[in-house]
Amino acid sequence: ETGVTQTPRHLVMGMTNKKSLKCEQHLGHNAMYWYKQSAKKPLELMFVYSLEERVENNSVPSRFSPECPNSSHLFLHLHTLQPEDSALYLCASSQDRGAYEQYFGPGTRLTVT
Amino acid sequence: AQKITQTQPGMFVQEKEAVTLDCTYDTSDPSYGLFWYKQPSSGEMIFLIYQGSYDQQNATEGRYSLNFQKARKSANLVISASQLGDSAMYFCAMREGRNTGFQKLVFGTGTRLLVSP
Numbered sequence: 318e319t320g321v322t323q324t325p326r327h328l329v330m331g332m333t334n335k336k337s338l339k340c341e342q343h344l345g346h347n348a349m350y351w352y353k354q355s356a357k358k359p360l361e362l363m364f365v366y367s368l369e370e371r372v373e374n375n376s377v378p379s380r381f382s383p384e385c386p387n388s389s390h391l392f393l394h395l396h397t398l399q400p401e402d403s404a405l406y407l408c409a410s411s412q413d414r415g416a417y418e419q420y421f422g423p424g425t426r427l428t429v430t
Numbered sequence: 431a432q433k434i435t436q437t438q439p440g441m442f443v444q445e446k447e448a449v450t451l452d453c454t455y456d457t458s459d460p461s462y463g464l465f466w467y468k469q470p471s472s473g474e475m476i477f478l479i480y481q482g483s484y485d486q487q488n489a490t491e492g493r494y495s496l497n498f499q500k501a502r503k504s505a506n507l508v509i510s511a512s513q514l515g516d517s518a519m520y521f522c523a524m525r526e527g528r529n530t531g532f533q534k535l536v537f538g539t540g541t542r543l544l545v546s547p
Contacts, residue, residue: 321474348533359434360475360521360537373534405473411533418465419533421475 319343321422323408329428332398338425340391340408347412349391350419351383354405366391398429433457434522434538441543443512450497451507451541453522462526464505465535466496469519478520481505512545519543 321342330336342349351363365373366385380402382394391408405426409419435454443449455464466478481489481496489496497506509516519542523535 350533357539359539360523360535362534362536365534407473407475409475418477418480419475419535420477421467424473426473 321408321410321420323406323422323425325425326423327426327428329430330395330398331430332400334398335394335396337395338393338406338408338427340393340422342389342391342408342410342420342422344410344420346410346420347388348410349385349388350409350411351391351393352407352409354407354424356404360407364393395427398427400429403427403429432538433526433536434524436522436538436541438541439539441541443509443543443545445514445545445547446511448508448510449512449543451509451520451522451543453505453507453538455503455505455522455524457503457524457526459526462524464496464498465523465525466494466505466507467521467523467537468516469521469540471518475521479507509543514545514547517543517545 324339348367350365353361362375363377364383369385380397384392405424407424408422411419433456462483464481467475469475479489479491479494479496481498488498493510495508519540521540522538525533
């Protein structure tokens with residue numbers, strides 16, 4: 318595996334379900350990010366982890382819970398979601414210093430029914 | 431106020447022609463960075479090009495160039511010799527402040543580019 322991978326690629330869940338999104342980066346980066354991409358809205362930064370420490374939380378509802386057990390893995394735990402949470406969830410990584418670009422995964426298309 | 435504005439929801443171009451995608455930004459920070467990403471229908475965001483606010487020359491990467499006009503606060507992407515594979519969504523993004531740590535990017539709403547044969 319190379320780059321940034323995300324699983325699952327597609328997820329349909331009910332409002333009472335609990336599920337998790339997984340992201341793994343194989344680039345040796347130190348920072349990882351969760352973004353939400355809704356139709357006709359700009360990409361929204363949700364969480365940032367740098368060296369496994371959460372450094373940014375953009376007022377995201379508590380029904381989204383991130384976890385970063387090490388610098389290569391990032392999870393987004395989901396529970397009691399709402400239909401408006403349906404979106405493409407993108408994970409990205411970057412070096413914490415010296416690099417400029419973020420490398421993105423293919424995303425998880427989430428549908429909440 | 432929006433920090434990144436992309437006024438073209440959609441653009442059409444014929445293969446082998448050049449196309450310019452517009453981006454204007456708003457910041458009072460003297461140090462910032464501007465990025466362009468491409469998002470094909472498969473979903474992943476692909477980094478294309480970067481321009482730092484203190485860079486004297488416009489950035490270029492292969493067929494991509496960034497027309498950086500600091501006084502106008504614009505950072506338009508120019509794609510030369512368009513190819514069918516260039517059909518995708520294109521996003522402009524900005525990082526405010528110096529690059530001293532993680533990248534907090536603000537994205538525009540994107541422009542959908544369609545390249546026709």
